[in-house]
Amino acid sequence: MMVRAVDDADRTWMRELLIERWGESRVVVGGVARDAAALPALMAVGGDGRPAGLLTYDTGPAGLEVVSLDALERGGGVGTALLAAAREVAAALGLRRVWLITTNDNVDALRFYQRRGMHITAVHPGAADRGRLIKPAIPVEGEYRIDIHDEIELALSAAPVRIRTGGLRDIPVVLALLDAATAWLAARGRTGQWGTEPHSTNPRRLAALAAWVPQGHLHIADLDGRPVGALVVGAAPDHVPAASGPELYVNLLVTSRTHTGKGLGGALLDHARSLALHRGLPLLRVDCYRGDDRALVGWYERQGFTATAPFTVTLPDGAEWPGQVLEQDLTSRV
Template sequence: MFVRSGTGTDLPWINSILTASYGVTTVVTGDRIRNAAELATLVAENATGPVGLLTYEAGPEGLEVVTIDTSIRRIGAGTALLSAARDLAARSGLRRVWLITTNDNLDALRFYQRRGMRIVRVHPGAVDRARLHKPAIPAAGSYGIALHDELELEFPAAVSVRPAGLGTVPAVLSLLDAATRWLVSLGRTGQWGTAPHSANPRRRAQLTSWAATGGLWLAELSGRPVGALAVGTAPDYVPAATEPELYVNLLVTDRTHRGAGLGTALLDHARVLAVGRGVERLRVDCYAGDDRALVGWYERQGFTATDPFAVALPDGTAWPGQVLTQSI
């Protein structure tokens, strides 16, 4: 099986395979209307000619697989196309390969997950909205399943998470400083202020303590630090635990790898640690000011907001926080 970029001479075949799959070449996914025949393409072919097509768009969020179709099943064309898309993304410096499919597409969901993709988001009612633009979308899809929602899948980043010893404290401080600079650039100074963490003796002592007691973990991509996690007991400014738990005391990621699933990978590691310690609850707290964007991110990770709180600051103001919990 050989995969190459599509060319102008492929256009009649591209139109035919898209029309065979979708009735027209227009597709509606993620609340976007696109003519798939006008997108960049990868074509899989064997000795008989083209047998598979992948259309894609590359942008700040990574490489999105918009459509993937084969004219002959079970000959490896789909697998070869996904592999080629990942290679293309890597060569282009894109850290995420992702796609959207519908809730009825059980065969595709099995195919994608068996090749390492994971469901990262569900978009309820997305197909209902798409139907407003493309009335031909049926009410029921494969296996007679009512067709309402979209599921977003991606290949997880090849992240390794290891215990962070005392020697990694400077690297974690650097991650925190970079995250603060990113927040400041967005005008979001309420979360961590503007001063670098590396200049704060209290933060350095905190990280040193976590590292010394085995509570600090480092995420790496190709040996480079890209995130950190600290777990242990709840701080004294949040409501006390009512049952055995593991508390996420710190979560920070390298914003240059935004969209690579680093935060999710670190939370997955926290869940594994919790199970290994025989506890069934994970708690975390986060900044709840501005538009509560960080609270929303944790909710998308499966947490439920429970207790709001406020921490008094030296200038007389209060830092708004939110505790969230998740059953393991």
């Protein structure tokens, strides 16, 4: 079996298959109606040259979204091959993750996707009911006689990065990442952000990590089984202006400098977004160093954040540390 991109000659077959499987080629997910037959797509072709399956997708700031996935026969590895191909397309396009939405009744699909490395990142109660207002043909009762009300979002990284909850054993790893990042900045004359002293000898940093871990705030990115990044999310620190409503705050983000260009920081921010949405928090905020050429502020802006309130912290030696708060409204994400 092989997987290839569809071409114009396949469009009629695509539309016919979608109508057969879904009642029409229009698909409503996340409150958005799209003609799946007009989207980019991947086709699985069997050894006899005949179509074996179809995956349609869309792309945007949230990554590559699988809009529909159909295997003509179950159990032959068609769905697995199509999902793997979609992951390769996402990576080639520079997108950080593959994601999709299914309904709460789709127990077989939930098992399939999770066994292939996808994680539930958000649940949208009542979303299927709202979708029915756009597409009345969406059934009220689905598989296993389960009433269809909600949408469930799943995702996996386009790169082989696994993000897990950190433990006490990960504290030395995080300190090593921070030390390496500080040395990297210092070697380039950028000592304003974190200074020159190692974090591993800073009692305040060690105490903060020791407090974050039991609360489940630390998350570790593993690449090929090795830790290459860390994220801490929780409540906003006292030195930044208060948010206007419920939020999740990024307290720490650090990645391995030897893996620059692999999208680790973006993958960790995607994880923070998913955590916020899963907890029903509509706002994600972070602060960073505002000095020098505002390079770090610019990086967060490229990740979809908007700079809001600047602030200044007076350090123990009397020096002033310029900071910038940035935020992202998660209710408007694609």
